[in-house]
Amino acid sequence: MTTPDTITIRRPDDWHVHLRDGAMLAGVLPWTARQFARAIVMPNLSPPVVTVAEGSAYRDRIVAALPQGMVFTPLMTCYLTDASDPDEIERGAAEGVFTAAKLYPAHATTNSAHGVTDVDSIRSVLERMEKVGLPLCVHGEVTDHDVDIFDREAVFIDRTLEPLVRDMPGLKVVFEHITTAEAAQFVESASDNVAATITPQHLHINRNAMLVGGIQPHNYCLPVAKREHHRLALRKAACSGSAKFFLGTDSAPHAREAKESACGCAGIFNAPYALESYLAVFEEDNALDRFEAFASENGPRFYGLPLNQGTVTLRREVNMAPEILDVNGTALVPFHAGEELAWKLAG
Ligand code: DOR
Numbered sequence: 001m002t003t004p005d006t007i008t009i010r011r012p013d014d015w016h017v018h019l020r021d022g023a024m025l026a027g028v029l030p031w032t033a034r035q036f037a038r039a040i041v042m043p044n045l046s047p048p049v050v051t052v053a054e055g056s057a058y059r060d061r062i063v064a065a066l067p068q069g070m071v072f073t074p075l076m077t078c079y080l081t082d083a084s085d086p087d088e089i090e091r092g093a094a095e096g097v098f099t100a101a102k103l104y105p106a107h108a109t110t111n112s113a114h115g116v117t118d119v120d121s122i123r124s125v126l127e128r129m130e131k132v133g134l135p136l137c138v139h140g141e142v143t144d145h146d147v148d149i150f151d152r153e154a155v156f157i158d159r160t161l162e163p164l165v166r167d168m169p170g171l172k173v174v175f176e177h178i179t180t181a182e183a184a185q186f187v188e189s190a191s192d193n194v195a196a197t198i199t200p201q202h203l204h205i206n207r208n209a210m211l212v213g214g215i216q217p218h219n220y221c222l223p224v225a226k227r228e229h230h231r232l233a234l235r236k237a238a239c240s241g242s243a244k245f246f247l248g249t250d251s252a253p254h255a256r257e258a259k260e261s262a263c264g265c266a267g268i269f270n271a272p273y274a275l276e277s278y279l280a281v282f283e284e285d286n287a288l289d290r291f292e293a294f295a296s297e298n299g300p301r302f303y304g305l306p307l308n309q310g311t312v313t314l315r316r317e318v319n320m321a322p323e324i325l326d327v328n329g330t331a332l333v334p335f336h337a338g339e340e341l342a343w344k345l346a347g
């Protein structure tokens with residue numbers, strides 16, 4: 001069978017990204033904007049984006065940081081807290097500021113200290129979101145100290161997600177950055193109102209990549225990569241052609257020294273080679289014909305947004321990922337650092 005040397009797909013979107021703020025925002029944004037027409041922007045700044053005014057101001061800062069000539073639309077999210085106000089969130093949706101709201105269980109990950117301590121405390125918010133059709137993006141991990149970190153996603157499904165989806169069948173839920181076979185299975189068998197994003201790293205690495213041959217902080221993110229059989233289940237889901245799974249990088253830049261530290265930050269900066277990384281997976285799994293749906297169609301259809309009009313082209317070309325990138329004065333280690341990628345985004 002011959003394999004193509006170029007692939008052109010409808011311009012994709014990134015349904016989960018951390019763009020940060022200030023100098024870091026200006027440095028990382030072009031990597032995302034050169035590939036993606038739109039992105040769901042995570043609100044876990046410090047302090048987090050909780051009000052309509054904060055969401056709107058953050059969106060303005062992103063647009064202002066775009067290099068001349070780049071066309072990119074940030075889709076903003078509201079960070080839910082125990083004190084979230086249904087009226088404020090409805091107003092944010094009505095005014096076109098918020099495209100979704102994000103549920104971080106308190107203390108689950110970076111800048112989640114203000115997150116939700118108990119889903120029951122935001123029931124009125126979720127009911128309003130269900131009513132107005134605002135999707136809920138979920139970081140699906142419990143934070144109980146007695147639950148092993150490798151089990152936290154599966155336990156979250158049983159304790160929180162399954163009851164939530166049952167009680168609010170009209171609520172659109174994106175189970176973000178899924179990492180387990182259980183999550184893929186849950187999403188596949190749930191209603192059409194439940195979908196999931198999958199990151200490049202969880203399709204490429206298992207937990208050995210983090211722990212074998214010395215600790216590998218640049219392969220550490222949350223939820224952590226799991227056993228190999230989970231990685232294979234995620235690849236199967238991504239490449240299955242099911243409309244429930246779509247691209248969300250969870251690109252999460254942290255300065256090199258913050259990663260290579262006694263208490264290293266969670267997050268993988270995968271924006272620079274995101275499309276090349278995903279494409280490698282679809283090629284290896286003989287699913288090139290399903291790449292476009294995963295990258296460019298399933299997400300907008302779930303969110304009820306129009307498909308993008310332009311295209312992007314990737315060429316088969318040796319593409320060396322550098323060990324380090326200088327991103328506006330900050331050293332960042334990209335995902336695939338030092339590796340040779342088989343594809344290269346044209347332009
Ligand atoms: O690894 C992660 N990094 N997971 C998250 O949920 C947050 C993110 C970050 O903001 O750095």
Ligand code: ZN
Pocket residue numbers: 016017018042250252
């Ligand atoms: Zn994230």
